[in-house]
Amino acid sequence: MDKKVIEKKSLSKVIQRRLKESNKTNYGRILLICGSRSFGGAAIMATKAAVYSGAGLVTLASDSANRTALLSTVPEAMFIDYSNKEKLLSAIEKSNVILIGSGLEDSDFSLALLKNVFNNIQQKQILIIDGTALSMIGKYHLSIPKNPTTVLTPHQGEWQRISGLSISEQNPAQNYKKMSALQNDFLVLKSSATEIYSITNTKEYGQLNIGGPYQATGGMGDTLAGLISGFMGQFHDNNLLTIQAAVYLHSYIANLLSQNNYVTLPTKIADQIPLIMKTFIQNEFD
Amino acid sequence: MDKKVIEKKSLSKVIQRRLKESNKTNYGRILLICGSRSFGGAAIMATKAAVYSGAGLVTLASDSANRTALLSTVPEAMFIDYSNKEKLLSAIEKSNVILIGSGLEDSDFSLALLKNVFNNIQQKQILIIDGTALSMIGKYHLSIPKNPTTVLTPHQGEWQRISGLSISEQNPAQNYKKMSALQNDFLVLKSSATEIYSITNTKEYGQLNIGGPYQATGGMGDTLAGLISGFMGQFHDNNLLTIQAAVYLHSYIANLLSQNNYVTLPTKIADQIPLIMKTFIQNEFD
């Protein structure tokens, strides 16, 4: 098994100069099904990261209690109440990328939501599963849908709950074995040395060697999940490379901020996304 | 048919030194009838652009669910619940410029709202029609009112729905023919090379040669619509030139931001409006 260090140049490869003749529909329709009454901030942070990454159209489906805070913070995003089944189904159908799980509560409602998404997602769509949705897959023995491209973004404890592998058992070979059993395409296994796995090449995996404990604060993972969803809505050449670039960028910005900050708050990372992305392409219209 | 490139100097011509002896009522009473439960951010972004352009008095009429987010973001604006018919009628009557459509939902309520505005607007008023209101005009075969000065701000798909012209059929001669049939005064046809038409001179049209795909993100059009409304509330010498200046300024700021940003978020464009407008006039009180 080869360990490949995820490189900074993945960012230059992935972040594209946009075509002059393009419009917002070319840059993804992202649907985030995130947040709850207790964890509303997770939804807001994920949505902010998606919008700030340049995604074309971003919709948050959440508890209606999170609507005003989202609009106050990220008016660029649209909002639907995820208890409105008709609107939710319509949004699922129209989206290219769906992120589910950041800031959900473990509840009957969330379980129905998860099943609804799993039953209605289609082949060409990308499904990113984060946070509570991951724990619920383990707890309720849900099957990850086969049709869409799936990305799981667990930390080690969440991966244990899905895979049954204790943290000490979580090695690349075992991880690939479980991914295969789960029919999962991509795994972002978060830790102080985050690893990225792609089922299409089980002979290697990527490891992040940037980032640090200044990122150890609530909301960091929600922001990462939103950033991955924004990248996958825009950059389609190579999904693995796109995921690697998003993960790298997230920690790269944190690392930059950590030069001057003891803790690198998730919302401050999101603020920097458009600026730092720009540094990875040459001036477009010079 | 002459194509005239919209020039930067339109901004110096339009943005006036304000008269010392003036007050906020000299700079327009703008009413924005925008936003809905799903698309509240559109209303907020349009309102922010109108306020930041210097409009004297700006009122957002929207779903009451958007009230708090507006006040948190742009306390300079006033708010009315657009389901309050009496207040809405009174606001329509008192306004110089009315923008309708950004972020409305296609619904019976919106249709009634649109008819209400079309029936009550008066001769000296300016009516800007954006977003969903444009699609609804096509879908429900509504007639654009004849009395006010009308500005339509469709992107190519919306123009297709109103005019019946497919995107490939949308050429200047056809566009003017449809404007004439619709009795529409000004058309801002948004694309990667936005065009501006004035029914008073059907021998030429303007084209924007600034801006770029960094603007391809949700909310860009809402911000433009708000900026046009703010400009038309303040600058009355030449409506065509005023519209051209607003459209130019919007992309000019985006272009400036794009030097350092991969994507130029609408709210960040609005933040720059007072600063960049200032650069187009000499110091007032030197």
Added chain:
Amino acid sequence: MDKKVIEKKSLSKVIQRRLKESNKTNYGRILLICGSRSFGGAAIMATKAAVYSGAGLVTLASDSANRTALLSTVPEAMFIDYSNKEKLLSAIEKSNVILIGSGLEDSDFSLALLKNVFNNIQQKQILIIDGTALSMIGKYHLSIPKNPTTVLTPHQGEWQRISGLSISEQNPAQNYKKMSALQNDFLVLKSSATEIYSITNTKEYGQLNIGGPYQATGGMGDTLAGLISGFMGQFHDNNLLTIQAAVYLHSYIANLLSQNNYVTLPTKIADQIPLIMKTFIQNEFD
């Protein structure tokens, strides 16, 4: 009648070095009775100006619909629902300075509110009357209470409604005559050349020669009213000088911002208050 130009040095005279042995209760308990469902922003802008001026304890009494936007913007302030009579009475009793009127609606409720304040205000308190409360005094023939120190902050149209003087009749002699009839202590008559009157010296009045039409935008007066209330809560040596200093500071900051901004938004003026106040005292603890 002597016209005295209000001078920049009024600021150095008024803005005091704070005593080392002091606490927030030394810097005023300000109660703002402002805002309504339509004009919530006015309340927020006035409160922000009071807090940013350094007032010790600031409470906004307003429609409950304005609560969340206030907390999102100025968490330093406290909030009470002004329909809660008991809490409002208690707040009136405890305050040193009461500002009423910015952003109120002309309604039966507001009229009751105004009467409630006028009936319960006490001798040592300062009462600042702004915005709609001024128009309502004229419309409903209310008497300004005699006991507290009263400051009226009308623009010329509002002064006409109270005083019965048309704008062309508003000259210093007539203004003093009306103030005397109204038993009003201080008048800030806002215009492009704002005038300040004190009933204790009817042989002269002050005039502002700073500021400009970049201030002609919604919310400017609300911010001024809040700033005056914050100053009067802190600086007690000479009420006239304190009012002059607040009025001067408001336009002085606007003037500074106008070097780089076409329009000087009220919330941006408030942001600068702590910074610009500091420039008028020498370093406290050098």
Added chain:
Amino acid sequence: MDKKVIEKKSLSKVIQRRLKESNKTNYGRILLICGSRSFGGAAIMATKAAVYSGAGLVTLASDSANRTALLSTVPEAMFIDYSNKEKLLSAIEKSNVILIGSGLEDSDFSLALLKNVFNNIQQKQILIIDGTALSMIGKYHLSIPKNPTTVLTPHQGEWQRISGLSISEQNPAQNYKKMSALQNDFLVLKSSATEIYSITNTKEYGQLNIGGPYQATGGMGDTLAGLISGFMGQFHDNNLLTIQAAVYLHSYIANLLSQNNYVTLPTKIADQIPLIMKTFIQNEFD
């Protein structure tokens, strides 16, 4: 009795380089039981300070009316409605540090809340009692729980209400005597020369010689309480030193801001926390 000046170097001693192999659960689970309908801002300011200090997981339990403003301001924090007894108990159980009192109202509900916390807090937990909770301890003759480590953060008036000592009677010997009677571990007695007491060493106490009257404004104490809670969630070597460092940092930032600001607003102090904390450690990953 020895008076020891609290020194700047306490900050370098307390603020630790984080271990590379760590995650957010290593940096504290902080529960703030703060705020009410009238004093929502206190809860938001305390929460912001805790989050910005680097605490791993921060939850605000408050009146549901404060939810949206919190999420708009500090989406990194989680929220529970403190009238939900089950959720509150569960949160109390899971937390390392509990702060109660900033911005509570004196009410039956708050009294029940206080008793609930006092009855359910456990031995290894840290309990910080601030604001109204302090006054209520005095008024209702509540006993401070013995099991947890307790920190009281009264100003002199609040200390009088708990201890029965008039402000002139509040000297170190008396303060220790009362702490002993109350079975209180740490006392932060706020004034223009804040003192810090630790029951483990009653022969000395610390005094702050930094800070100034620019801090005399509403919300300053709430921010301090939040900052202490964030520090105690992260830094465990020496509780006294940790408290001293938090108190020093709060006034140190205020002092820095006061170079350019007449008043140092609490929310502006919180903004600086990550930046100024960083200056007290050497670069972690050089």
